[in-house]
Amino acid sequence: MTINEAVIEVMNIDGWNLKLETPSVATGITGKGKTCRMIMRINKEQDEIILSRKDYRTLMNSPEEVKLYFYANTKANYIYWLNDLIVGEPVEVVSDTTLFGEVKVGYYLEESQASITNKYEQKD
Numbered sequence: 001m002t003i004n005e006a007v008i009e010v011m012n013i014d015g016w017n018l019k020l021e022t023p024s025v026a027t028g029i030t031g032k033g034k035t036c037r038m039i040m041r042i043n044k045e046q047d048e049i050i051l052s053r054k055d056y057r058t059l060m061n062s063p064e065e066v067k068l069y070f071y072a073n074t075k076a077n078y079i080y081w082l083n084d085l086i087v088g089e090p091v092e093v094v095s096d097t098t099l100f101g102e103v104k105v106g107y108y109l110e111e112s113q114a115s116i117t118n119k120y121e122q123k124d
Contacts, residue, residue, distance in 0.1 A: 004040045007070060007077075030066050038068035038079075047073050049109040053090050056082070056107065071109070078114035085113060 015031035026038045039055045059067040067082040087107040
């Protein structure tokens with residue numbers, strides 16, 4: 001089971017009815033009966049929380065009532081409710097995980113903006 005599948009399973013146990021459309025996109029119904037779309041991203045390379053402009057536009061242009069962004073990094077996982085989230089100006093983010101450094105345009109998010117934060121226990 002992937003992390004994304006596990007996230008969907010836990011949410012469905014809590015009364016949601018989500019299904020993966022692709023390995024990183026889920027759609028369905030919230031526990032309160034609203035339509036929902038969620039994009040999930042996992043980044044083990046950096047601690048900064050980044051929402052790509054492409055993901056933001058995809059979610060905001062979707063017809064679903066609830067738009068969620070799940071992000072997991074080395075410190076925690078977060079769920080952002082994008083419907084009311086105020087993002088700043090887009091910035092160019094350079095990923096140095098590829099040979100030439102892939103440039104993406106995105107938004108830095110703060111932990112405090114997340115609706116749900118699940119911090120991992122750090123072992124010494």
